[in-house]
Amino acid sequence: MGVKNPQWTAEKIKEGFDRFIKEKGRLPKSAEIDELNYLPNRKFIERNFGGLEKLRGELGYRDTHFGKGKFRSEIAHRVNISGRNIELNLEKLLKNKFGEVFVHTEKIFDNTKNRVDFYIYSPSGNLGIDVFGTETMHNLQTNMSAKLIKYSGFLERLFFVVANNSFSQKDLDLYMNKKIRVLPKNAKIITIESLEQVLSDMKTYPNPLLK
DNA sequence: ATACTGAACGAATCGATGCC
DNA sequence: GGCATCGATTCGTTCAGTAT
Numbered sequence: 001m002g003v004k005n006p007q008w009t010a011e012k013i014k015e016g017f018d019r020f021i022k023e024k025g026r027l028p029k030s031a032e033i034d035e036l037n038y039l040p041n042r043k044f045i046e047r048n049f050g051g052l053e054k055l056r057g058e059l060g061y062r063d064t065h066f067g068k069g070k071f072r073s074e075i076a077h078r079v080n081i082s083g084r085n086i087e088l089n090l091e092k093l094l095k096n097k098f099g100e101v102f103v104h105t106e107k108i109f110d111n112t113k114n115r116v117d118f119y120i121y122s123p124s125g126n127l128g129i130d131v132f133g134t135e136t137m138h139n140l141q142t143n144m145s146a147k148l149i150k151y152s153g154f155l156e157r158l159f160f161v162v163a164n165n166s167f168s169q170k171d172l173d174l175y176m177n178k179k180i181r182v183l184p185k186n187a188k189i190i191t192i193e194s195l196e197q198v199l200s201d202m203k204t205y206p207n208p209l210l211k
Numbered sequence: 212a213t214a215c216t217g218a219a220c221g222a223a224t225c226g227a228t229g230c231c
Numbered sequence: 232g233g234c235a236t237c238g239a240t241t242c243g244t245t246c247a248g249t250a251t
Contacts, residue, residue, distance in 0.1 A: 029218095029219075040237090041239090052219095053221095066220090134217065213250100215250080216250105219246085221243080222242085223242080225239085226240105227237085229236080230233105
């Protein structure tokens with residue numbers, strides 16, 4: 001509400017929305033708004049128009065929330081399928097390396113109901129692995145803050161593996177360094193490539209079934 | 212029944228900038 | 232210098248589908 005320079009009016013913002021619709025066939029989502037130079041920062045919309053959802057409604061758009069209803073449903077389907085594939089792929093990789101009996105899937109720790117996706121037994125030291133496919137920085141932050149609480153009782157070596165091409169190890173290092181709530185010393189966020197590097201240096205137990 | 216997951220939106224906070 | 236505004240970052244809540 002610039003006192004003397006109300007640069008961004010609802011009408012101006014609607015022009016921006018319509019321009020995006022023309023180009024992409026839908027309204028811009030929260031994070032996308034920040035990247036468009038013909039729209040104000042979304043925080044501005046939240047402060048001055050009571051939020052994105054409200055403004056979309058007042059401007060007459062039918063869909064006002066992209067995290068609910070059919071949109072949410074579509075997301076859940078996609079995420080569940082890709083998440084399952086990511087876990088299955090990594091499980092195969094781990095069992096190839098360490099052998100079936102030395103890879104414990106969904107291992108419970110901490111006398112709670114908390115589970116690690118994978119727990120590896122190795123002469124080089126046991127370790128836990130949590131994989132996920134988060135593709136945006138914002139969701140990485142959200143997920144990590146939840147995971148750090150969940151894993152606060154996990155004291156052994158622990159890798160959070162981001163299984164996609166959205167982040168390089170450099171991106172993840174930068175994030176870890178800038179993070180306010182620092183990761184415990186035993187934990188690290190790494191890419192699949194980095195994990196493969198780590199695994200290649202690890203020793204394996206002999207297969208007890210082949211004695 | 213309950214817990215988990217990642218995406219969307221929101222709140223809180225901090226630093227930079229600009230105006231008086 | 233003091234104040235308001237805005238952008239950026241982090242953390243929190245809600246949500247739908249699925250597995251346990």
